[in-house]
Amino acid sequence: MGEIFSMFIAAVLINNIVLAKFLGICPFLGVSNKLDSAFGMSLAVIFVIVGASIMSYGIYYMVLVPLGIEYMMLITFILVIATFVQFTEMVIKKYSPGLYKALGIYLPLITTNCVVLQVTLDNIANEFNFVNMLVYSFAVPIGFMLVLLLFATIRERLETSDIPEAFKGNPIALVVAAIMALTFSAFAGLV
Amino acid sequence: MDRMKNFKAGFIDENPVFGLYLGICSTLAITTTLNSALGMGVSVIAVLVFSNVIISMLRKIIPDEIRIPVYIVVIASLVTIVEMLIHAYSPSLYSALGSFINLIVVNCIIMGRAEAFAGQNNVFDSALDGIGMGLGYTFSLVAMSLIRQILGTGAIGLSNPFTDEVIFNIQIIPSGYEISLFNNNVGAFITFAILAAALAAYKNKKSKEAKQ
Numbered sequence: 001m002g003e004i005f006s007m008f009i010a011a012v013l014i015n016n017i018v019l020a021k022f023l024g025i026c027p028f029l030g031v032s033n034k035l036d037s038a039f040g041m042s043l044a045v046i047f048v049i050v051g052a053s054i055m056s057y058g059i060y061y062m063v064l065v066p067l068g069i070e071y072m073m074l075i076t077f078i079l080v081i082a083t084f085v086q087f088t089e090m091v092i093k094k095y096s097p098g099l100y101k102a103l104g105i106y107l108p109l110i111t112t113n114c115v116v117l118q119v120t121l122d123n124i125a126n127e128f129n130f131v132n133m134l135v136y137s138f139a140v141p142i143g144f145m146l147v148l149l150l151f152a153t154i155r156e157r158l159e160t161s162d163i164p165e166a167f168k169g170n171p172i173a174l175v176v177a178a179i180m181a182l183t184f185s186a187f188a189g190l191v
Numbered sequence: 192m193d194r195m196k197n198f199k200a201g202f203i204d205e206n207p208v209f210g211l212y213l214g215i216c217s218t219l220a221i222t223t224t225l226n227s228a229l230g231m232g233v234s235v236i237a238v239l240v241f242s243n244v245i246i247s248m249l250r251k252i253i254p255d256e257i258r259i260p261v262y263i264v265v266i267a268s269l270v271t272i273v274e275m276l277i278h279a280y281s282p283s284l285y286s287a288l289g290s291f292i293n294l295i296v297v298n299c300i301i302m303g304r305a306e307a308f309a310g311q312n313n314v315f316d317s318a319l320d321g322i323g324m325g326l327g328y329t330f331s332l333v334a335m336s337l338i339r340q341i342l343g344t345g346a347i348g349l350s351n352p353f354t355d356e357v358i359f360n361i362q363i364i365p366s367g368y369e370i371s372l373f374n375n376n377v378g379a380f381i382t383f384a385i386l387a388a389a390l391a392a393y394k395n396k397k398s399k400e401a402k403q
Binding site (some may be wrong): 016019020021022023024025026071072074075079082100113114117118121123127142165166167168169170172173174175177178181182185 | 212213215216217218220243259262263264265268270271274290293294296297299354375376377378379381383385386387388389391392395
């Protein structure tokens with residue numbers, strides 16, 4: 001239990017996927033203008049990562065390894081992710097129009113979110129067992145959500161501040177990200 | 192003339208990294224040294240040119256509805272090939288770039304050019320576009336890595352990725368005065384922000400001059 005907890009904390013705070021590993025920067029800059037959309041995007045990312053991780057993990061150990069074609073991993077995983085995203089979109093659209101309205105526009109964007117692919121590859125590279133895999137694939141998008149929500153609240157304040165012309169938009173957002181990365185680096189050595 | 196313009200656009204005006212904010216993840220992550228920046232740049236150029244050429248050749252055969260999955264398979268296959276080649280011939284580059292070689296698959300530049308350019312244009316133009324955009328990307332990586340390596344380690348160096356032989360290594364800032372902040376993630380974000388702001392300032396100035 002302790003091992004799982006420390007793994008969770010490490011994935012959320014210390015090795016934060018956005019600030020320490022530089023993944024998922026595009027949605028980080030793209031949808032962090034409003035708190036609502038940041039929240040919707042984070043939920044969609046959590047859902048897709050957990051789902052895609054379970055599927056790719058199963059396919060790797062039940063199909064690719066027995067057949068000895070592990071080198072097909074990258075092609076298989078990206079197709080699994082693309083299919084899963086498409087499938088999720090169709091199911092949500094049919095059964096829960098409310099949720100679709102909230103997540104709808106973010107779902108297609110997730111295919112190109114590098115976090116998803118990285119987590120599925122990490123699960124294999126770290127030789128996780130099934131439970132660890134689940135914890136890890138849940139913790140990483142939680143870290144993404146934490147940073148995205150914090151960032152969105154700061155960005156809403158930035159809208160009204162006086163910023164030099166050239167820094168308007170993304171450059172100032174990256175400066176904020178740098179300061180957040182500095183803050184998060186204080187978590188190193190927590191576990 | 193138009194071709195030359197297309198080719199040059201990738202460097203400054205439509206710089207994929209600092210202007211269009213594509214492929215930022217890898218730019219931030221692997222620009223700690225000039226070596227890995229160049230290695231990544233060359234890998235991306237290779238994937239981008241071949242994916243543009245292949246997609247451009249297949250553009251009349253691929254049905255419109257399933258074009259995105261087809262693009263993904265083409266790109267993922269090319270990335271797998273590049274990854275195997277790097278693993279076999281340059282272990283040091285392989286360990287420096289780490290998982291970012293695999294993540295070329297989801298680098299928006301490649302998918303973006305496939306969708307925006309190669310899907311509509313002929314093979315020669317697509318190859319040229321791939322080289323132009325790829326060089327623009329490499330140029331941005333090199334600019335980032337020069338700043339970060341000089342400020343972070345005080346030296347600038349390049350070594351042969353196949354043999355690990357040092358080609359040159361110049362100490363610019365005396366040791367003890369380097370700013371190690373630029374070696375880690377904070378420096379990456381700050382360098383990126385400043386370069387992007389510089390490009391925005393240049394563009395603002397140009398558009399103001401055009402108005403007058």
